[in-house]
Amino acid sequence: MTKHRNHNHEHAADACCSASNMNIASQRRPVHEKNESVSSGVQTLIRIMQMDCPTEEALLRKKLDGMAAVTGMEFNLMQRVLTVTHAPQATKSILEAVRSLGFTPEIVDGEHEEPKQEPVKPWWPLALACLAAIGSELVHWLEFPVVVAAALALIAVLMCGISTYKKGWIAIRNGNLNINALMSIAVTGALVLGQWPEAAMVMVLFTIAELIEAKSLDRARNAIRDLMQLTPETATVLQKNGVWQEVPAKSVSVNERVRIKPGERIALDGTIVSGHSSVNQAPITGESLPIDKQSGDPVFAGTINTSGSFEYQVTAAAGDSTLARIIHAVEAAQSTKAPTQRFVDKFARIYTPTVFAFALAIAILPPLLMDGEWFNWIYKALVLLVIACPCALVISTPVTIVSGLAAAARMGILVKGGVYLEQGRKLEWLALDKTGTITHGKPAQTDFFTLNGWNERDVRSLAASLAVRSDHPVSIALTNAAKLEGIELRNVENFEALPGRGSKGVIDAKLYHLGNHRLIHEQGRCSDDLEARLSTLEAQGKTVIMLTDEQSVHGVFAVADTVKESSYQAITELHALGIKTIMLTGDNVHTARAIANQVGIDEAHGDLLPEDKLKAIESLLGKAVTVGMVGDGINDAPALAISDIGFAMGATGTGTAIETADVALMDDDLRKLPRFVRLSRNTHSILVQNIVLALGIKSIFLTLTVLGMGTMWMAVFADAGASLLVIGNGLRLLRVNN
Numbered sequence: 262m263t264k265h266r267n268h269n270h271e272h273a274a275d276a277c278c279s280a281s282n283m284n285i286a287s288q289r290r291p292v293h294e295k296n297e298s299v300s301s302g303v304q305t306l307i308r309i310m311q312m313d314c315p316t317e318e319a320l321l322r323k324k325l326d327g328m329a330a331v332t333g334m335e336f337n338l339m340q341r342v343l344t345v346t347h348a349p350q351a352t353k354s355i356l357e358a359v360r361s362l363g364f365t366p367e368i369v370d371g372e373h374e375e376p377k378q379e380p381v382k383p384w385w386p387l388a389l390a391c392l393a394a395i396g397s398e399l400v401h402w403l404e405f406p407v408v409v410a411a412a413l414a415l416i417a418v419l420m421c422g423i424s425t426y427k428k429g430w431i432a433i434r435n436g437n438l439n440i441n442a443l444m445s446i447a448v449t450g451a452l453v454l455g456q457w458p459e460a461a462m463v464m465v466l467f468t469i470a471e472l473i474e475a476k477s478l479d480r481a482r483n484a485i486r487d488l489m490q491l492t493p494e495t496a497t498v499l500q501k502n503g504v505w506q507e508v509p510a511k512s513v514s515v516n517e518r519v520r521i522k523p524g525e526r527i528a529l530d531g532t533i534v535s536g537h538s539s540v541n542q543a544p545i546t547g548e549s550l551p552i553d554k555q556s557g558d559p560v561f562a563g564t565i566n567t568s569g570s571f572e573y574q575v576t577a578a579a580g581d582s583t584l585a586r587i588i589h590a591v592e593a594a595q596s597t598k599a600p601t602q603r604f605v606d607k608f609a610r611i612y613t614p615t616v617f618a619f620a621l622a623i624a625i626l627p628p629l630l631m632d633g634e635w636f637n638w639i640y641k642a643l644v645l646l647v648i649a650c651p652c653a654l655v656i657s658t659p660v661t662i663v664s665g666l667a668a669a670a671r672m673g674i675l676v677k678g679g680v681y682l683e684q685g686r687k688l689e690w691l692a693l694d695k696t697g698t699i700t701h702g703k704p705a706q707t708d709f710f711t712l713n714g715w716n717e718r719d720v721r722s723l724a725a726s727l728a729v730r731s732d733h734p735v736s737i738a739l740t741n742a743a744k745l746e747g748i749e750l751r752n753v754e755n756f757e758a759l760p761g762r763g764s765k766g767v768i769d770a771k772l773y774h775l776g777n778h779r780l781i782h783e784q785g786r787c788s789d790d791l792e793a794r795l796s797t798l799e800a801q802g803k804t805v806i807m808l809t810d811e812q813s814v815h816g817v818f819a820v821a822d823t824v825k826e827s828s829y830q831a832i833t834e835l836h837a838l839g840i841k842t843i844m845l846t847g848d849n850v851h852t853a854r855a856i857a858n859q860v861g862i863d864e865a866h867g868d869l870l871p872e873d874k875l876k877a878i879e880s881l882l883g884k885a886v887t888v889g890m891v892g893d894g895i896n897d898a899p900a901l902a903i904s905d906i907g908f909a910m911g912a913t914g915t916g917t918a919i920e921t922a923d924v925a926l927m928d929d930d931l932r933k934l935p936r937f938v939r940l941s942r943n944t945h946s947i948l949v950q951n952i953v954l955a956l957g958i959k960s961i962f963l964t965l966t967v968l969g970m971g972t973m974w975m976a977v978f979a980d981a982g983a984s985l986l987v988i989g990n991g992l993r994l995l996r997v998n999n
């Protein structure tokens with residue numbers, strides 16, 4: 262009868278496990294919709310393909326801010342998506358407003374819907390414009406009549422500059438000085454001054470630069486979409502009539518059965534029901550060492566089956582797979598601005614008007630007050646207008662951050678916002694939970710003895726009967742050991758878990774406790790003799806729990822967990838990066854210290870209840886240092902939440918971790934932590950390089966121009982060059998091995 266109950270329990274556990282999985286799946290939607298209900302009104306996602314340069318953001322922001330119906334705006338320049346929060350009936354007028362700025366808005370329905378391909382512009386007008394500009398330069402140089410140079414220049418400007426003029430005009434009308442407006446004024450000015458070849462060259466160079474810039478931005482943009490393309494379009498699914506058929510992955514629903522051949526990529530998340538194989542999970546965890554999988558193990562969409570074949574039952578629809586959620590999270594992370602980006606945006610908002618005002622002053626004051634030559638000074642002012650464009654500066658940050666986020670995702674590190682990517686480099690203290698984080702979290706029973714002459718089998722039976730009711734790793738270790746030796750289980754009434762202590766329950770009308778040293782102390786059942794025996798075990802890094810009745814302790818059980826091989830290396834690397842480590846655990850101090858010594862952790866704090874962990878983090882934060890906390894995301898939730906960066910481990914296992922942590926590690930390899938810190942440091946140095954590059958190039962040209970040595974086409978060249986340099990530099994993060 263007891264056997265039977267045990268059996269039942271296993272089943273119950275299974276069912277419970279899959280039920281909680283489903284819960285995670287069904288909870289995800291509401292989490293998503295929460296955004297909509299929190300802010301007043303509805304949210305509309307609008308894709309605007311022309312929204313490339315950040316100056317366009319300013320234009321849209323200004324226009325929509327003026328509308329009463331609009332309560333919020335969120336720009337994602339990398340994905341070119343604008344999210345507007347607004348009164349439900351205002352959708353139409355918002356689209357109208359966007360159109361009035363010369364953009365073509367397009368409502369996005371599905372989250373992962375592919376953006377429509379941009380219509381390909383014909384290349385020949387630009388080629389002709391280019392020839393005309395060169396021609397104009399040539400005839401000017403050969404001292405042909407001015408009309409010829411002028412005509413060729415006009416052709417060039419008209420061939421490639423019309424759209425710039427259009428956009429520039431809209432911007433000026435809306436009181437905005439974007440790059441198009443600046444270029445339009447500069448080129449028009451040059452034409453008025455009779456600088457024909459120069460005007461043509463500037464327009465052509467600018468158009469070419471814009472094209473190249475858009476292309477390289479696409480690369481950053483696609484870095485994340487590339488991850489998504491890892492999932493196959495189709496899956497081989499068992500049909501109702503018993504036939505296997507290849508169907509689109511999108512149409513497969515939960516609980517259907519899919520077959521996987523050797524070497525095939527897995528299309529959907531699921532649980533293996535028959536067969537076995539090893540699977541390369543690198544697309545999700547960044548770890549390419551294949552993992553053995555058999556019946557009951559989870560498999561993930563996008564991962565690659567190696568040699569075996571198996572069948573699995575789908576646990577999530579295609580759009581809900583772990584990979585899809587990773588991609589969604591990374592995309593969401595991009596749209597939240599990192600601190601540097603906010604700073605740069607603010608800076609750009611003053612930079613352009615300042616340079617513009619300076620240009621005006623240069624054009625007017627020297628000729629008026631110092632008898633300067635109008636032509637010279639107006640020309641200088643026009644060059645300054647070209648320099649006034651902040652594009653290179655403003656685009657440098659998001660490109661870098663997006664590349665960093667994508668690089669992290671490839672390593673199996675899911676960073677939930679640019680903020681964390683920027684903060685990671687400042688980490689001074691990292692707190693780690695013990696069980697499951699530093700150790701495997703699967704302890705095994707190593708020692709057992711009875712006290713007071715109680716019968717061994719009796720004590721084990723009592724203890725196991727309590728243990729089997731709990732899913733705490735320590736209890737599981739006891740249960741497993743008891744099962745192996747065929748220990749009989751008894752009926753427990755009034756079972757109760759005592760968090761941080763153990764459990765209790767009534768067996769044969771007597772109350773028993775199964776708990777740790779803390780519990781025994783609290784009950785006043787500890788003795789010097791017992792204390793000594795416990796110390797020996799604890800010093801070996803073992804966790805001890807005891808069985809007591811209402812009088813005294815009758816049995817002592819020790820379980821040992823093994824330290825993950827990767828933990829020691831991870832801690833060493835963290836120390837090399839100058840980060841101090843501290844272990845926070847509910848287990849007793851001695852055990853904590855023993856484990857901490859094994860992996861080289863600086864400080865070990867034991868006997869902590871969840872609220873004590875919270876206090877420990879708070880006191881670190883009180884020292885005004887940046888503190889990170891690593892945990893499994895469930896019992897450590899409060900501590901994770903208040904730390905500067907909360908890291909959750911093994912995010913594939915518990916879907917919630919992806920949603921709740923600041924940084925989710927897709928497997929439980931602690932070496933991802935130093936990797937994250939190094940990536941963060943690399944990201945930071947590239948950000949600094951980019952800002953220095955962009956501003957440096959600008960200031961050199963500013964000086965040259967004021968000294969009368971800068972020409973307009975040089976300025977365009979410098980501007981475009983700076984943009985390309987910072988984009989290229991940012992994309993470098995995708996390649997750097999952190």
Ligand SMILES: Nc1ncnc2c1ncn2[C@@H]1O[C@H](COP(=O)(O)OP(=O)(O)OP(=O)(O)O)[C@@H](O)[C@H]1O
Nearest residue numbers: 694695696731733735736761762763777846847848
């Ligand atoms: N259900 C239980 N069965 C057996 N022992 C328990 C149980 N609950 C708590 N304990 C005891 O209390 C201690 C603290 O438990 P707690 O869950 O707070 O931390 P933990 O998960 O063991 O460690 P960590 O904080 O590193 O994750 C455990 O080490 C164990 O000795």
Ligand SMILES: [Cu+]
Nearest residue numbers: 782787788792
């Ligand atoms: Cu004690």
